[in-house]
Amino acid sequence: MKNCIIVFIGILLLSCKIIPKQPQKERELSFRAIDYSVKWEGKAKLVTTYKEALRIGLTQKSNKNERFYSKNAVYLFEVGGGCFGASPSEISVTLKNNIININWEEPNEPCPEVGEMSAFWGEIIINKKDYPNYERLNVKYYWEE
Secondary structure: OHHHHHHHHHHHHHHHOOOOOOOOOOOOOOOEEEEEOOOOOOOEEEEEEEHHHHHOOOOOHHHHHHHHHHEEEEEEEEEEOEEEOOOOOHHHEEEEEEEEEEEEOOOOOOOOOOOOOOEEEEEEEEOOOOOOOHHHHHEOOOOOO
């Protein structure tokens, strides 16, 4: 009888499937280039409130914009500059395993003799309901391989 119980427990344990945590599929995130200046000196910034967006010049005062920031956060990022300028069509933004990947195939050639190129600001809109942990998302730039 004791052997039957041991065999039964063994079969039970072997038949249980241990499902490892599956990695998330990579999702394309939309972004847009900003063609106006913002009052921010860094390379990137997560803007989570309407008040903050007003302060840095990202939005204008309106009820519509206030509602937008109650439902969304905006991640500002800067790409390009230095030897080469990037255009928005050359950038892809993806999300996988809580990491936002900002990708640009920066040219691998000597700098042209025309001087420095300007960078552009982009913004990724993050729906707070779809990504409740939006403040904990990490960002990885193309040069951080």
